Amino acid sequence: MASRPIRRAFPPLNILSEGQVEQLDAAAFRILETIGIQVTSPEAVELFRRAGARVDGEAGRLRLPRELVRHALSTAPGAYTLHARNPLNDVHIGGDDCALMPAGGPPYVRDLDGVRRPGTFADFEALTRLSAMSPEIHVLARKVVEAQDVPVAIRHLECWRAALLLGDKPITAGFVGGRPEAQDALEMLAAVFGGESALDGHPVAQCSLNVNSPLLFDRAMVEGLLEFARLGQPVIVTPFVMAGVMGPATLAGALAQHNAEVLAGVTLTQLVRPGTPVLYGTATSNVDLRSGSPATGSPESAVCVAVAAQLARHYGLPCRGGGALTDSPVPDAQSNYERMMLLLTSVLAGVNFMLHGAGSLESYLTVDFEQFVIDLELIAMLRELVRPLEITPETLALDTIAAVGPGGFFLDAPHTLRHYRQAHFLPAISVRQPYDQWLAAGGQDAARRANLRCRELLASYVEPPMEPAARDRLHNVVERRKAALLG
């Protein structure tokens, strides 16, 4: 059961005119040249300075000439393959493909008893097992939930190890908390993949450069990136411009600033190592002006992801954005209309990688087991929606239409018998049955059905094998570093 990204069979949705793309492009370059960015990593500042960025005023304030940015865009690849320890699970990122990772970074979990509580390592393992076994999840998450019962100092070691052992798909790190943590991650990956040379220019794990919008690049985040990019591991540059708080209230301004922030991050990756894969990312949206909370499931959020995907295409970069997102704290109607709006918009607009593809609730803060399993169904539905419509003499079936004739039935036609098994999507969660049958079967809503399905899936999980030598090397790295960090 190899895991393949969703492939869209038709051209992407463009919501901007060509002129609007040029406006947002021009505004971003103007921001980079005249307003500039602030970078709190001296090493990154030096890289920018040597490449021609103007350093003036406060420390770390950089103005980027457009030639510098244009050159970086010319060396960043348009697509790449993210390799898994099982080559059957290698993932193509780019083009008309959309690969999905589950939730990234939630501190809380909503468990199968419906209780919201701090995430644990057991939750991390269970969610990683679900991710590893589903054909709808293509990339594992180092932070599918925060394992809050593991000490912070060694949490990354335990979670990387578990992700590497429990699944055989590629992994996305998310935000890496500084250089030492990045080095640990790369050492564990090297242990599994056969040494650091096996990682060099061979993407196996992605890290995030989350911009501290507006226009601020934090030291820990940047230095994690420096380590990953040094080996040519992919970087996801993601501004989180909440319009009205971390950027202008007007979407055009927020998107112009967003665009400038991505281009600055892309430039940095190419200064570290030209050709490093880098994703044009977005988590930009608005805030709810009554509560001050982020509005991740808003229509503005969908607009921002569609714009980001179109801008990424304009720059020849793969795009990260969207996902199964909601501001609802429970897997209810809101949770599902918001996430379907974002998922579908993202797939149609040409997003290539989704970082919160399953399970997320409550504006990124919680991951829910029931919603996770519902999301596997949503992803499967989208795969079906965007696949090629096969039009051939056999599928047009004009002879069958003639034979059945007006007012007839197709159920027992030979053509129907030939095709009905593969012709249509069969849901695992959705019901389609007469009301009385549904009631007789327990009258369960979708979340309840997902709860039962989730328990079945977890009971049927089988750990993929890992070569004993690699396993030993991995354990050695983890135990050595744990000892050092716990001192």
Next chain:
Amino acid sequence: MASRPIRRAFPPLNILSEGQVEQLDAAAFRILETIGIQVTSPEAVELFRRAGARVDGEAGRLRLPRELVRHALSTAPGAYTLHARNPLNDVHIGGDDCALMPAGGPPYVRDLDGVRRPGTFADFEALTRLSAMSPEIHVLARKVVEAQDVPVAIRHLECWRAALLLGDKPITAGFVGGRPEAQDALEMLAAVFGGESALDGHPVAQCSLNVNSPLLFDRAMVEGLLEFARLGQPVIVTPFVMAGVMGPATLAGALAQHNAEVLAGVTLTQLVRPGTPVLYGTATSNVDLRSGSPATGSPESAVCVAVAAQLARHYGLPCRGGGALTDSPVPDAQSNYERMMLLLTSVLAGVNFMLHGAGSLESYLTVDFEQFVIDLELIAMLRELVRPLEITPETLALDTIAAVGPGGFFLDAPHTLRHYRQAHFLPAISVRQPYDQWLAAGGQDAARRANLRCRELLASYVEPPMEPAARDRLHNVVERRKAALLG
């Protein structure tokens, strides 16, 4: 608070290639020419025959030459205005606009106590009040629910009267059960609009021609159409091809047959009265092969509506399709991911009119008050998603970005204060607040919040005035016909 359709600011989504459009076009013409249709209305058969259709074999079996169909397509308008008794509520149908009607035809209601039961006249009135007062509903439904406590013989009279009195928006009849019922409807409309001459070529109400797929046109349905089209009232031609039962199991075959059925219906409208507005409709989808139930919320359903919208554009016709549809019997996760998938696909693909735009559950069978109010929010979200992104120096806000600078905050910037009120969508149902606040406020899910909101809306309803003379004429028609029909 005038009610305006959703207007999409960017080009529609095309999921077929040009070559695929031509394949489905060629297949449809081949079906019409060589397999033909069956029409059980002698008057309609005679119209077809006189226009050049070949009548042979069984009675009512007609083969349609392509010139006949092409000529009909040349006289059918690409867009039209559906007039309301309050001109502020006139609705443009066509182009980049999408107008919505609530549920059409459900026999059951799920009430505000969560009880599913046969619909009543009181339900009809309540749902019509909600439709009349919401800016997200543009066209009222003569059958928003079946008023099962009103005798069948006079149900149409009571419901038309209520729809005309409780709202001042245009009305869609849905399926009209034969000539006498159509005549009654037109007489009531004439009473309100100022005589039959006021209806002549002045669209005020739409009727449905639902095809009995495959390729069968039922007498009662066709004769209702003849009455509406005679006055130039718009007709919605809608095949209901459940792939595998009423058409080939393969989507290509189902869509080819569907296309032929629409073109035959369009041709009939133009034979009655050239220039009559006619919608390219679709309710085509698959069946669930385990239960035999229709799968209205399936990905195949979304594919069919996108294809129909593209074919409608190809023929220069406005399109009816999609809607807030689901196979779930309750307003849960499934109900909302399915309907959002269909609503968003429909709006992006260029559907111009949705016949089940709010409240529908259980594969058309039930209308739910909670879901109805949730759907008003979904429609408002889609309006926001597809509106123009305004990019001007003021919205780009480069001066503000410069003034705030890296790491700053925009909340108190003058630009934010100028824009924040209008910049973003404010939901009525969705929550965006910290978990503890949500819990303290009752911990209600979206359906529960919609329940309370629905009660508030119904309590605030005000009936729009109708000129006393028109009201008297309407009552006279209804009472006279009731006496005759019950007599």
